Every structure is written in structure tokens, then in C-alpha cells.
Amino acid sequence: MFLQYIVDVLSLGSLYALFALGLVLVYGILKLVNFAYGELVLVIGYSIFLLKGSPFPWFFMAGTAIVMSIVFSIFTDYVAFRPVREKSVTAVLITSFAFATLLQNAALLLISAKPKNVPMPSFLSDSVQFLGVITPVRNLISIFVTFLCLIIFYQFMKRSTLGLAMRAAATNFNMTRMLGIPANLVITSAFAMSGLLAGIAGTLWMSKIANVFPGVGLEPLLIAFIATVIGGMRSVHGAVLGGFILAFIDMSFNYLLPQDILKFRDVFTFSIVILILLIRPQGLVKGPATGIRT
Amino acid sequence: MKKNLSKLCIFVFSTIVFFSWTTLYAKEVLIGGAACETGMQAPLDTPGINGAKVAVKYLNDEKGGILGRPVKFVNLDGKSDPVTVGNSALEVIAQGAEFIIAPCDFDFGGPASMAAQDAGIVGMSLCASDPLFSSWSLGDKQFTLSMWNTTMSATAAEFAYNEKGWKTAYVVTDQIIAYTRSLSEYFLVHFDAIGGKILLEDTYTNGDNDFSAQLARLKALDEEPDVIFISSYGIDIALITKTLREAGITAPILGGDSYDDPSVWEALGTKFGSDVYFVTHTWMGSAEGHPDMPEFVKLYTDYHGSAPDTAFVATGWDTVMLFAQAAEIAGTTDGAAVAKALEDNEFNLLTGDLDYSNAADGHYPYKAAALVGLTEGNPSFLGWRNPENPPAP
Numbered sequence: 001m002f003l004q005y006i007v008d009v010l011s012l013g014s015l016y017a018l019f020a021l022g023l024v025l026v027y028g029i030l031k032l033v034n035f036a037y038g039e040l041v042l043v044i045g046y047s048i049f050l051l052k053g054s055p056f057p058w059f060f061m062a063g064t065a066i067v068m069s070i071v072f073s074i075f076t077d078y079v080a081f082r083p084v085r086e087k088s089v090t091a092v093l094i095t096s097f098a099f100a101t102l103l104q105n106a107a108l109l110l111i112s113a114k115p116k117n118v119p120m121p122s123f124l125s126d127s128v129q130f131l132g133v134i135t136p137v138r139n140l141i142s143i144f145v146t147f148l149c150l151i152i153f154y155q156f157m158k159r160s161t162l163g164l165a166m167r168a169a170a171t172n173f174n175m176t177r178m179l180g181i182p183a184n185l186v187i188t189s190a191f192a193m194s195g196l197l198a199g200i201a202g203t204l205w206m207s208k209i210a211n212v213f214p215g216v217g218l219e220p221l222l223i224a225f226i227a228t229v230i231g232g233m234r235s236v237h238g239a240v241l242g243g244f245i246l247a248f249i250d251m252s253f254n255y256l257l258p259q260d261i262l263k264f265r266d267v268f269t270f271s272i273v274i275l276i277l278l279i280r281p282q283g284l285v286k287g288p289a290t291g292i293r294t
Numbered sequence: 295m296k297k298n299l300s301k302l303c304i305f306v307f308s309t310i311v312f313f314s315w316t317t318l319y320a321k322e323v324l325i326g327g328a329a330c331e332t333g334m335q336a337p338l339d340t341p342g343i344n345g346a347k348v349a350v351k352y353l354n355d356e357k358g359g360i361l362g363r364p365v366k367f368v369n370l371d372g373k374s375d376p377v378t379v380g381n382s383a384l385e386v387i388a389q390g391a392e393f394i395i396a397p398c399d400f401d402f403g404g405p406a407s408m409a410a411q412d413a414g415i416v417g418m419s420l421c422a423s424d425p426l427f428s429s430w431s432l433g434d435k436q437f438t439l440s441m442w443n444t445t446m447s448a449t450a451a452e453f454a455y456n457e458k459g460w461k462t463a464y465v466v467t468d469q470i471i472a473y474t475r476s477l478s479e480y481f482l483v484h485f486d487a488i489g490g491k492i493l494l495e496d497t498y499t500n501g502d503n504d505f506s507a508q509l510a511r512l513k514a515l516d517e518e519p520d521v522i523f524i525s526s527y528g529i530d531i532a533l534i535t536k537t538l539r540e541a542g543i544t545a546p547i548l549g550g551d552s553y554d555d556p557s558v559w560e561a562l563g564t565k566f567g568s569d570v571y572f573v574t575h576t577w578m579g580s581a582e583g584h585p586d587m588p589e590f591v592k593l594y595t596d597y598h599g600s601a602p603d604t605a606f607v608a609t610g611w612d613t614v615m616l617f618a619q620a621a622e623i624a625g626t627t628d629g630a631a632v633a634k635a636l637e638d639n640e641f642n643l644l645t646g647d648l649d650y651s652n653a654a655d656g657h658y659p660y661k662a663a664a665l666v667g668l669t670e671g672n673p674s675f676l677g678w679r680n681p682e683n684p685p686a687p
Binding site: 001008012114115122125126129136209211219250262263 | 331332333336495496497499503510511513514529532536537557560563565566
């Protein structure tokens with residue numbers, strides 16, 4: 001049972017960590033929360049759903065959906081962020097909410113209010129058994145893919161020029177610009193990578209819930225937001241850590257709470273989140289020193 | 295003088311036109327709806343609305359309306375929000391509605407019926423099955439077309455224990471709404487009363503999207519249950535079933551009318567959509583459900599361009615037809631008279647014969663339940679059932 005618990009926490013945590021990482025990437029540079037972030041999951045779900053009748057193999061559909069996620073993430077930058085970036089935080093807050101609402105209502109009008117089935121290859125639901133643990137292949141793939149993504153992501157940030165520029169921009173954006181790094185390129189790259197991470201996490205999420213509906217993006221957004229708040233809004237390590245911690249808290253309560261109070265699980269989860277923030281208001285991991293909005 | 299006369303003529307003429315127009319307009323029987331066309335309640339309410347539209351057209355084309363007056367149906371989207379549902383009901387009542395169609399659930403539909411009760415007209419839920427949807431809680435002019443969960447759960451329990459010989463059960467209760475909670479509650483009571491043993495009860499909350507902890511608790515049991523009763527709502531039914539099957543649990547799965555949703559069957563697919571049984575309102579597939587079913591399916595197909603895919607369309611048709619029959623018996627659309635006609639008579643409906651108790655006994659709907667099984671995601675009719683001694687509400 002304990003090993004089962006570990007696998008459950010890791011598989012859920014890896015999804016949460018990927019979602020959180022995608023959100024913090026944009027926040028780190030712009031110091032603005034992208035509230036349209038959850039809608040990337042909506043884009044993923046409906047992309048695969050719309051490709052359902054096509055003769056392409058599933059991996060092609062999933063690949064296209066991830067590309068669509070990247071495209072929509074960059075699109076978010078152009079539509080909701082770039083025109084009002086120089087103005088107030090409130091303006092961006094509203095435009096990103098507006099963009100999210102627009103996408104949701106487009107799905108409502110053009111597709112349906114009803115949940116639609118998202119096709120998934122059947123091997124993802126095959127179960128494997130090892131050391132007394134039975135888990136679907138999907139959970140192991142989630143863990144594997146996430147760790148692979150994290151390794152690639154850290155290497156990219158550490159070794160590539162663009163990664164260096166993004167890290168520099170996250171630390172001191174004005175200084176970075178003065179040194180000749182094109183601001184828009186860095187920001188667009190951040191949105192693209194955020195879209196890629198959300199795309200991968202969203203596809204794994206879809207394989208779990210297998211359905212898409214206009215409100216599907218709310219939960220991933222909430223997860224990512226809370227995870228980054230726990231882990232530290234300015235640190236990529238913090239976001240990943242926050243994701244795993246949130247999954248750990250959620251799953252522990254699922255296992256431990258008595259039946260009668262299990263429905264109030266979120267109350268307990270958020271109490272712990274508040275407790276963490278009271279002790280460490282800046283989150284568990286402290287990011288770069290400056291937090292000035294650019 | 296001549297000029298004045300012509301002015302007078304125009305005035306008299308327009309007055310006549312105006313009054314005859316308003317009297318004609320007032321003659322129309324307006325059926326108001328506050329059912330949900332968007333949001334989480336939409337999958338259950340939209341089919342009902344579609345069925346109701348067909349019934350209204352049928353009444354106007356074939357039956358000369360209700361009491362000789364043409365019928366009009368206006369539904370204002372309740373948006374799966376109890377407050378909006380209440381406001382939508384108030385608005386259609388203000389437009390002159392003489393009958394209210396409430397959403398398919400106590401939590402969502404209650405506000406519409408309360409508004410109807412305040413206006414002194416009959417309100418009827420499309421398919422709310424929680425015994426809370428009664429004249430006790432909503433008033434003496436409020437009804438639900440559905441059987442209550444007492445009947446639904448007892449049917450499931452008796453099917454499992456008496457017919458299939460499944461002696462032990464594992465019960466999952468989704469905490470989201472009154473429907474899911476009371477369905478489990480009555481199942482637990484009745485399964486125990488007829489001799490079954492409950493191995494484990496667990497809870498889940500709709501939208502959690504994760505069932506792994508519950509699964510671990512189930513797997514920790516010494517014996518695997520003979521049957522799994524999942525009282526949930528919407529696509530989460532498919533998610534839970536999938537999680538159980540993926541973990542190698544093959545016990546049959548049993549549930550209520552929320553399973554009667556094609557998107558659930560599709561989500562289960564051929565891989566997970568077998569050995570699933572549920573209790574619902576009727577069977578659309580053939581005349582086995584009701585002798586008039588093929589005719590209804592034809593009318594529905596003519597109206598909407600495609601055949602109905604869930605039994606919930608029949609609840610909409612029945613709601614309108616029930617009101618029409620009761621109003622014809624009463625000879626008026628007056629709320630109190632129609633409510634009395636509903637209490638005093640038996641009705642033959644697509645969703646089974648229906649007999650209400652009087653308001654003091656809660657408008658208990660005495661009704662049979664339809665039993666449906668899924669094989670590789672395809673439903674098949676197992677017949678009508680009448681539980682012998684359903685638990686008290």
C-alpha cells in the first residue's frame with residue numbers, strides 16, 4: 001500500500017509540476033500571472049477531439065495538439081499581454097481573463113456544452129503490476145515524461161544562449177535589455193515554452209480524464225497557481241517542488257482522512273497552503289532577488 | 295367633421311384589432327422552462343427540453359393544443375446555477391407561464407419549483423429523483439416526473455442480490471449533490487435489508503479527477519466485492535469505472551439514471567463498457583420500453599433530424615403530456631385544479647405508469663424502473679422492475 005501511495009503521489013505530482021513550471025516561466029519574466037494558461041488544456045482537448053475522425057495515428061494527433069498549445073500560448077502573448085504590457089497589472093489581469101472567457105465561450109458555441117470524448121490509445125490504460133503495485137501504464141509514462149522534460153528543460157536553461165537570456169531576463173529584465181537582448185524574443189520564447197510544457201502536461205491530463213468540456217481549464221490553472229505559490233513564484237525549482245508538494249498533500253488527505261470529512265479535503269489542503277505561506281510568505285524556494293515588474 | 299369621423303373609425307378599428315390580438319395572444323397556453331442548456335446539468339436537461347419541444351408540436355398539430363388553446367414552450371437557460379434557475383423561472387412566470395418545467399435535479403430544479411409554488415402554478419421537474427423533490431419541501435403544487443431514489447436504489451439492490459446473486463458490495467458516493475448522496479444511502483439500506491453485505495463505503499467528489507486513494511483502500515480489502523455501486527454524476531462515472539478496470543478489478547458496476555448518458559458510454563468505449571448495469575427511466579430502443587415508443591422516436595426524428603440517444607428525451611415529452619392530460623381532466627390550467635387531477639389519476643407514460651400520492655404524503659411517485667445493461671459500450675434493455683419493498687424516504 002505504501003509503494004502504491006508513492007507511485008500515486010509521483011504520477012499526480014509530475015503532472016502538477018509540469019503545469020506549475022509552465023505558469024512560472026511566464027511569471028518569472030513578466031511578473032504577471034497568465035490566467036488564460038488553463039485554457040491551453042482546453043485547446044489540447046478539443047484539438048485531439050476534432051482530429052478524432054482523421055486517419056492519422058494518435059501520436060500525430062497528440063503532436064498536433066501540442067503544437068496548437070504552443071501556437072495559442074504565443075497567441076495569448078500577442079492578444080492579451082503585448083498590447084497592454086506597459087500599462088497596469090490590472091489591465092493584463094483583465095485581458096488574460098477575457099481571453100480565457102473568449103476561448104471557453106467559443107468552445108461552448110461552436111462545439112457543445114456537453115463533455116466530449118477525447119480518444120486515447122488503449123495501451124495507456126493497460127495496467128502493469130510490480131512489487132504489489134497495480135497502476136496503469138499512463139501513470140508510469142507521466143512520471144517518465146515529466147522527469148525527461150525537467151532534465152531537458154534544466155539543460156536548456158543552463159547551456160543554451162536563449163536559456164541564459166531568459167534566466168537573465170527573469171533576474172533583471174531592464175538590465176538584460178540594456179545589454180542588447182531583444183525583449184520581445186525572450187518573452188515570446190517564454191510563452192512558447194510555457195505552451196509546450198502545458199501541452200505535454202495537458203495531453204497527459206487528457207489521457208487521465210479522457211473528456212473535454214468548456215470548463216476543463218479551470219482545475220489545471222488552479223493547480224498550477226497554488227503549486228507556484230507554495231513553491232515560490234519566482235523560482236522554477238520552486239514551481240516543480242510546489243507541484244509535488246501539492247500532490248503529496250492532496251493524496252495524503254485522500255488516503256488518511258476519514259470518509260465523513262473527505263469531502264472537505266480542499267479545506268485541509270488550503271489550510272496547509274496558508275500555513276506554509278505564513279511561515280514562508282515568499283514560497284519555499286526563494287527566486288532571484290529582484291521582483292520588479294517589467 | 296368628416297375628418298373626425300375617419301379618425302374615430304381608425305381609433306375604433308385599431309382598438310378592436312388590439313383587443314382581439316391580445317385575447318388571441320392570451321389564449322395561448324405558455325409552458326415555461328428553466329432547464330439548463332449549459333453547464334454540468336446540461337447533459338441531463340437538454341434531452342428533456344428536446345423531448346418537450348416534440349410534445350408541444352404534437353399537441354398543437356394533432357390534439358388542438360391544451361383545452362383547445364395552442365401551446366407555446368419557452369425555456370430560459372438555467373445555466374446549471376440554482377440562482378439563475380430561480381430567476382429564469384420568475385421571468386417565464388412574468389411572461390404568463392401557466393406551468394413550469396424545472397431542471398432534472400433537486401439542487402438545480404428546486405428554485406424553479408419554489409417560484410412556481412409562489413405563483414400558484416404547477417411545477418414539475420423533468421427527472422429529479424431525490425425524495426427531497428416532494429410536496430413536503432416544495433409545496434402542494436410541485437411534482438417530479440421521475441421515480442424517487444428509493445425506487446431506483448431498491449431496484450438496483452434487488453437486481454444485484456436477488457437476480458444476480460451478488461452478496462457483497464462496495465459503494466462509492468459522490469458528494470456533489472443530494473441525488474448522488476441519497477442514491478447511495480437508499481442502496482446501502484436496502485441491500486443490507488435484503489441480506490447483502492457492504493464490504494466498504496467510500497466517497498469521491500465530482501471533479502476530483504483522481505480515484506487512486508479510493509482504489510488503494512478497495513485493494514486493501516481481504517475479498518473482492520461481488521458488485522460495485524457507484525453513485526456519481528456525469529463523466530466522472532466513466533473516470534471511476536476506468537480507474538477500477540485499469541487496476542484489474544472486474545466486478546460488475548451498478549448505478550442510477552445518471553449513467554444513461556451517451557457521452558459516458560462513449561468514454562467507457564468497448565474496452566471498459568461491459569458489465570455495467572443501471573436503473574433508468576425507460577428504454578428508447580424498441581417497443582419493449584413502451585408500445586408507443588417507436589411512434590415517439592419517429593416524431594422526435596422528424597423534429598430534430600436525428601434519433602434520440604438517451605431515455606431522458608422521454609422525460610421531457612412525458613412532462614408536457616402529463617400536464618396536458620391533467621389540464622384536460624381538470625378542465626382548466628389553474629394550479630390547484632391541475633395538481634388535484636395529478637394526485638387523483640393514474641397516467642400511462644413513455645417512462646412507465648405513474649400514480650402520485652396526495653400532497654400530505656409528499657407526492658410520492660409510484661413508478662416502475664427500467665433496467666439497462668452495457669456491453670462493450672452498447673446499451674441493452676433488461677426489462678421493467680418494481681422493487682418489492684423500497685425503503686421509506
